[in-house]
Amino acid sequence: MGTATVLSVVLVLAGVSQAANILFMSGVPSPSHYIWLRPLMYEMGRRGHNVTVLSADIEKQPPANVTYVHLENFYSTMYNTSMRQKLNFFDMANESPTKMLKLFDEFGLNLCEAAIKSEGLHFLLGYPTDFKFDLFLSDFMIGPCVPAIIMHRFKGVPYIPTTPYNAPSTAATVLGAYAYSGLVPNHVFDAPESMSFMQRVKNFYYDLYEMILHDTLMHPEADRIVRKLYPDAPPSNSFYKNVRLSLANINPIIQYKEPLMPNMIPVGGLQILPPKGLPEDLRKVVEGAKNGFILFSLGSNARSDLLGPERIRNILTAMERLPQYQFLWKFESDESKLPMAVPKNVFIRAWMPQNDLLAHPNVKLFITHSGLLSTQEAIWHGVPIIGFPVFADQFRNINYCVEAGIGKRLSIQHFQADELVQAVREVLGSDRYSARMKRISRLFRDQKETPLERAVWWCEWVLRNPDADLLQSRAMYMSWFQKYSYDVLTFYLAVILALVALAWKLLSIVKHSFLPSSTKSKVE
Template sequence: MATRTIIVTIFLECIFRVASGANILFFSGIPSPSHSIWLRPLTTALAKKGHNVTVISPDVEKSPPSNLTYIHLENLYSAMFNSSQEVVPQFFELANSSPLTLLNVIDQFSIKCCNHGIKSKGFKQLMDYPKDFKFDVFLSDYMVGPCLASLLMYRFGIPPFIPVVPYNGLTTSSPYIGSYSYSAAIPNHVFDATEKMSFLERTKNLLYDSYESISKDLYLYPHADSVIKSIFPNAPSARELQKNIKLLFTNSNPMIQYKEPLMPMVIPVGGMHILPPKPLPNDLSQVISKSKEGFILFSLGSNVRSDQLGPERIRCILTAMKAFPQYQFLWKFESDKSKLPMAVPENVFIRAWMPQNDLLAHPSIKLFITHSGLLSTQEAFWHGVPLIGFPLFTDQFRNINYCTSIRVARRLSLETFAVDELIDAIRAMVTDPSYRTKMQRLSQHFRDQPQTPLERAVWWVEWVLRNPDVDVMQSNSINLWWFQKYLMDVFLFLFIVIVSVVVTLIVILRSIFRKKLSTHKNKSE
């Protein structure tokens, strides 16, 4: 009876602690609006549950709830892009780069985020918190790398750690959780290939996965260690600190991507950012109401600006739109009409910002022309809208390749497309009902879950709060080096044994043969 009372008391204390509001630190150190868009619903939902959430990020909300505190990494956009937040990197150059170059770019980006982030006033403000201040759980955007995340983890007493991965590919996060890279079936997140790879593609993919893993060991982690040791000389290594992981959230869902086995500690929350649609602004409602057969949305996401595509590409896009007067086109175009190289057709409405999720939920939408970003692709799946994709870099190729492989999308090159190509693609997508039918069926599969992805993420964060010291979800493979995890040391040993046995047998057989030959000669003499 006494034991039962103690157990009930401990359980009630845990529930009370979570219900009364835990202190949660969320590090979102990537200067990219799409990362904030994906993570913001989770921070807001945790605040609504009564938790005290602190977010350190280059993107901040203007009017957050009272228990949601933003600390601004004020210098990251200007430092990383050498200008304002609105300037776009040379994405066409990245699109033509090799996967190895892209992996190097990502590593360099991570290191620059660390070097500049640590100098920001916001980061110093967080580091200057009282020495005894504690956070009950720490979440960090994986893409920022191990440097600042490990530093914050050690500074605040190594709280339970939940990395969040904005990609839908686990090769990017295998160092955290000891997971495996399935190079034979899953293309690397920067490799422009499908899951049905040829022998040469599988060979390349293995090299890319291996290079990504090794570069972290030889490049990112040593850099992180040097930064941490410069501030806390007695701190453990970044790799040791990050073994404190309890769970990992990945932006994935098996219904809408290449299929990949998951470790027990991996919680798929693909579509976490998709919220119930809100009413459209009046100007958009009026434009849509005038369309004869529906509308088509054109948006290149939050990083690529349509007004920087150049006059020739803009002219091609407007000409293609003009060829379909029965449809109203809504184009996310960041400048006014004076920046356009030709008059805007009557069936085209441009706007600097579009409520994308709300528009994709509208019953009159027929097609979504997109940059193939993961968030946009997931929203299209959720709402059952077929796609035309203009991928530019990293995982966008992977996303649109999957969509084309299951016949819910067409793919074009934003750098080299011609007017006729775009017209043909639009015509095929709006006249062939099979694209929309397939997408709507996948939408039903995607939505058919016992809880929304956001509810799942919140529940598991609170699970860690209730069970902060439990490591039952963690595999021992997290303690292995990559060559141990893939049994390369064992294969090398077996190879040496086999070679030794073969060599020994050859030596023995040669000796026997020589003895027999010698005996035969002696008899002959």
């Protein structure tokens, strides 16, 4: 090998290993969103990069190279009285998709209003003027407003939007992808993959409504908020040109299939790490369960202690009627608030190490709200599911499980103890559900690298090639009206209507030219 070649290799390796300044923003005040992105934050820090995390959730003892900047008012904004009434998760199951879509946009705008009042954001914006970040990653669910503020302050920073929330159409369309209304249900629409004609009609409307809502509500309001800080800031959606690629919590093995742009990188299951040992109290319970244990958790937003006395009583009654199984229930309040005594076979804890419990060989079943992270972890570890979907993509997640034969769906709004007992007996009464789940688990795990390794490689690809925009689609710079050829269809429709009008006019002329002579001959 020549001297020049050796020198080239050394220079390339030096460029790859050079520490970069990376900014992560986990601004959605929901623990699951933070948990999904945290392994990537920590791994980038472990690899020697300087990682700054602007987050509603913080760690008291972060690992080396990771520094937190706290968005201290985000949880209080989400759970203030007026917003809490809108975000009553157990009532959301009754809301229309259009109302849900509008609520998501209002949620993002409320967080942006909170951000510009946050000491944490102002601390970040006060960094020295010559300081630069080499890469910026942000949860797409917060909307375009806060990222626009950051990208205006730190001009030219390459941007990677991330989405732990599957791949909502708005996240995919930022990269230029189509919203395939006939193929994939909108992320808030409760419909199966094989939609009926009327379901496709509705789904087309919801996708179109979401795009129009972004143009008429989200972006204009985001522009207004951004310009409170930076009056000279360009439109918030202009920063999409900084997008190099996106990391999405998707995997075609475990969800509905949809075409994606080449720079939408699937990292489904990013949060799934090797299991750790269980706390001593949990270890004794699960290892002492002769017939196995059942884990019951409704996630971090739809808290079990907010179910109400009647539903809690039905759940406890069902558990009591299944004494052969040990139940572990993530219940966030004190047992004294329960409407009945806790059965002997029920262990209650305010927090459960979900991934570690699902990895335990003694687990038999997972009763869940069907959140995406929970669904992925159950599939990864091969544990059948009973789902109580509450809102948004949870319906799509459990619908997939039902169609794949790996889970059963119940309604959180209207269920009795008998239904839960029957569902548990059905799922555990034969090997059908377990066998199918183990097969899909095997397929899900069979990857050339872990989702975390894939995410790291693509982040460092952007660091190595910060100006590389060759993966960007021309569709990123087109309006949705052009991208879907609605302008072309409008032109064709206008031509057809013009031809019809012309034909009608000619027919009228011909008719009137013959009508007088015909009438005259009749008179004679």
